[in-house]
C-alpha cells in the first residue's frame with residue numbers, strides 16, 4: 001500500500017475535522033483570551049487581611065495623622081487620619097506617596113562601610129556590632145586626645161525625642177556642636193524671644209489662622225507648603241466660607257498668589273520695608289490698637305539704653321524712615337497702595353501678618369521677622385484669638401541630669417564651631433566656612449541624622465568641599481542620599497513607617513500637638529531605629545556617656561520621655577494639652593520690661609537690604625520657588641509626585657526657569673529655549689518658560705529637583721537650585737537670610 | 749519538431765500508467781486515511797490535550813477536613829470566617845492552627861510534617877486554593893453567605909466531608925484552577941450536575957438570573973461589566 005498525496009491530504013482533513021470536534025481549539029482560544037485578562041506581570045495586590053494602622057507622617061514638619069492600609073504585611077495605601085487635629089483626614093501628595101519611600105530600591109539595607117574613595121559609591125556590608133564599634137572606637141579616640149568638641153551632629157528631625165537624645169549624647173560626650181536644620185521657625189522663635197521675651201527652648205510660635213479674617217502674607221506659600229500644608233489647605237477652604245481675605249505679597253504669581261484675594265508684587269527682598277511702611281501709616285493715621293500698645297508694650301515711644309538715656313523708640317524710627325513715599329521707592333509699590341493696604345489691615349477684625357517665604361524652609365532675614373511681628377503687635381493680635389501665640393513647648397518629663405565628667409565638661413565649654421551662643425539657634429549655614437577655614441578649630445567627625453545637608457544647603461559646592469575636609473563622616477540615613485553617599489559609614493535608620501517615635505509641634509499650627517509615630521511595618525531590612533543606634537553608641541563609648549544614655553532601648557527612653565502622655569498617645573495617636581492653656585489675652589511677657597518689646601536697647605525693627613551675591617555682570621535676580629508637588633527638604637520627591645510636576649517646571653529631565661516675556665524678549669529668548677543659567681556660585685543648563693506672572697528682571701527656579709544620589713527614579717531630574725545659591729548671614733541671627741542671588745542667562 | 753514529439757510521448761505514457769492503477773483500492777485508502785486522522789486528532793483533543801493543559805500539584809499538607817469538622821464547634825466558619833470588615837479570610841493561617849497544633853497531637857505523619865515544617869518555623873502553609881477567582885473579578889463572600897444566606901456546599905461541594913485533599917490542577921495558560929474551569933470535559937462545556945462543577949462567568953450569571961438575585965451593583969443598582977470585573 002502506497003500513501004500518495006491524496007491520502008496524505010485526506011489524513012490532514014480528517015485530523016482537522018477531528019480537532020475541530022475536540023475541545024482543543026476552543027479551549028485554547030478561551031484560555032488565551034483569559035490569559036490576556038490576567039497578564040502575570042500586571043501587579044495585583046496580594047490577597048490577605050486588610051488592616052488599618054494609625055500613625056503620623058513625618059515627611060515634612062506638618063505632622064499630619066495618617067492611616068495606613070495594609071493587606072497582611074504589605075502597605076497598599078496611606079490616607080489622612082480622620083479626626084486628627086492637624087489634618088482632619090486630609091493628606092498631601094507627598095504623604096500619599098510615602099509607601100514609595102518604604103519600598104524604594106535605594107533603601108540602605110544593612111550597615112555599610114566605604115571601601116573605595118569617598119563618594120565613589122563602593123561599599124561593603126558590615127554587621128551592626130562592627131558598625132557600632134567602628135564609630136564608637138573613632139569617637140573614643142578623639143575624646144581621649146582631648147578633641148571631643150571637634151565632633152558635630154546634625155539633625156533634621158524636629159524637636160522630638162530622638163533629637164533630644166542625639167543632643168544628650170553629644171553633650172555627654174563633650175561636644176557643644178549640636179546642629180538642627182534652620183528654617184523660618186528658627187527666626188520666629190528668635191523674634192518671639194526678643195519681643196515676647198520667651199526662652200528659646202520653651203517656646204514655639206502658634207498661628208490661630210482659622211480665626212483670622214485678613215491675612216497679610218509676606219511671601220508665605222500658604223498653599224505651596226508653608227507650615228503644616230494639609231492644615232493650610234483646610235484653613236484656606238474655611239477662609240472662603242468666613243470670607244476672610246488673603247493678600248499675597250510676592251514677586252511672582254505663585255499658586256498661593258493666584259488663589260489669594262489680591263496679589264501684590266513687590267521688589268524681592270523689600271518685604272521688611274513694606275511692613276514698616278504699613279506700620280508708618282498705622283501710626284501716623286492712629287490706626288493701631290492703642291489699648292494694647294499703651295498697656296502692654298514697651299519700646300514704642302522710646303527706649304532707655306544701658307546708660308540710662310532715652311533713645312528713639314519704634315514709633316519715631318518708623319515715622320522718620322518709612323514714609324509711604326520712601327517705602328514706595330524701596331518696594332516699587334504705589335504710595336497710595338501702601339496706604340490703602342495699611343488701612344484695610346487695621347480695619348479688619350482679626351488681621352494677621354505672616355512671615356516665612358514659600359515653604360518656610362529658609363530662616364530669612366530678622367529685619368523681616370521683627371518688622372512683621374511688630375505689625376502684628378500694632379494691631380494687637382499678640383496672644384489673641386486669630387493672632388500669634390507664643391506657645392509654651394509641651395513639657396517633657398525631665399531626664400536625669402547628665403553625670404558630670406571632666407572631659408565632657410571642658411568639651412562643652414569650648415566655643416561652638418559656628419559661633420552661635422547656644423544650640424537653640426545653631427547656624428548650620430556657618431558650618432561649611434568654619435570647617436574650610438579650620439577656625440575656631442578643625443572638625444574631626446560629623447554625624448548626620450535625618451538630614452541631607454549636601455543637597456539642602458545653599459552653595460552645595462563649598463558644602464561638598466567642607467565635607468571632603470572632615471576626616472570622619474557617619475550618616476544614619478535610610479536612603480543613599482547625597483550626604484550618605486559622601487559618608488564613611490552608614491548606620492541606616494528605619495524609614496518613618498517603621499519607627500516608633502514622637503512627632504511634636506506641627507509647624508504653623510495653633511496649639512501644641514504631639515503625635516505618635518507607630519512602627520506600622522516590621523523593618524524590611526537590617527536597619528535599626530536611630531534612637532537605638534545612639535543608645536548602643538553610648539554603650540560603646542562607655543563611662544559617663546553610657547550612664548547618660550542608660551536606657552535599655554529607645555522604646556523605654558521614649559516611654560519615659562512621654563510620661564503620662566503615652567497612654568493617650570497610644571490610644572488616640574495624638575496628644576493635645578487637656579487643659580489647653582491658650583495664652584489668650586495673657587499679656588505678661590518675660591522681657592526685661594515685662595512687656596512686649598517693639599524695640600529695646602539691643603534692637604529695633606528696621607530695614608537693611610540683604611546684600612545678595614553678584615555684581616553688575618549679572619543683570620537678573622534668581623529667586624527660589626516652592627510647589628506642593630515637589631518635596632524640597634530632606635525627603636526626596638517620590639517618583640509618583642515627580643510624575644505630576646507640570647511641564648512648565650520639569651520637561652523630560654530638564655528644569656525650566658520662569659521668566660517674564662519682556663525680560664525674555666530683551667535677552668532674545670523664547671519658550672523652551674535651552675539656556676545656560678549662571679550665578680556667582682554655579683551654573684546649570686535649563687529651559688526657558690515664559691510667564692507673565694513674574695516680575696520683569698526676576699527669574700525663578702523651583703526647589704526639590706536635581707538630586708544626584710538616590711536611584712534612577714529620583715536622580716537626574718532637573719537642577720538643584722541650592723547649587724546656584726549663595727548664603728548671606730543675617731547680622732542678628734547669623735542664619736541664612738539670602739532670598740535670591742544675581743544671575744545671568746546665555747543661550748546654550 | 750523533435751521537441752513536440754517528445755511531449756506527446758510523455759503525456760501518453762502518463763495516461764497509460766494512471767489507467768493501469770485499480771481505482772477502488774485507491775479510494776479506500778483515502779477514506780481510511782481520513783478516519784485515521786479523525787480518530788487520532790479526536791483522541792488527542794479529548795484525551796491527551798486536557799491532560800497536557802493542566803499542571804498537577806499536591807497540596808503541601810494533606811489536610812483532613814472531615815476529621816476537623818468533627819472537632820470544631822462552628823462548622824466551616826470555625827476556620828474559614830469573615831473578618832470584622834466583611835472580608836473573607838480564606839484558607840486559615842497558622843494563627844488559627846497553633847492553638848491546637850503547637851505540638852504534634854496525634855500520629856498522622858501529615859500533622860507531624862505540618863508542625864515540624866511550618867508551625868515550628870513560623871512559616872505559613874502555601875495552600876493551593878481550588879476555588880480562587882482570578883484577580884480581575886470582584887467576589888464577595890459576605891454578600892453571598894450573609895445577604896443571600898447561601899451555604900458553603902452550594903459552591904464548594906462536599907469538600908468539608910473529604911478525608912484527603914485532591915490534586916490541585918492548574919491551567920498552564922490561563923492560570924485558573926481546574927475547579928473554576930470545570931472538573932470534567934463535559935462540565936467545561938457547560939453541562940453540569942452540581943453548582944460546583946464549574947465556576948466561570950456563565951455560572952455566576954446563570955445563578956443570578958435563575959434566582960432573580962441582585963443583578964447590578966448593590967451601591968448603584970446599575971448593571972455592567974464593572975459590577976463584577978475590575
Ligand code: SF4
Nearest residue numbers: 057060062064092095
Ligand atoms: S503635609 Fe507633610 S506631614 Fe502632612 S501628609 Fe503631607 S508630607 Fe506628611
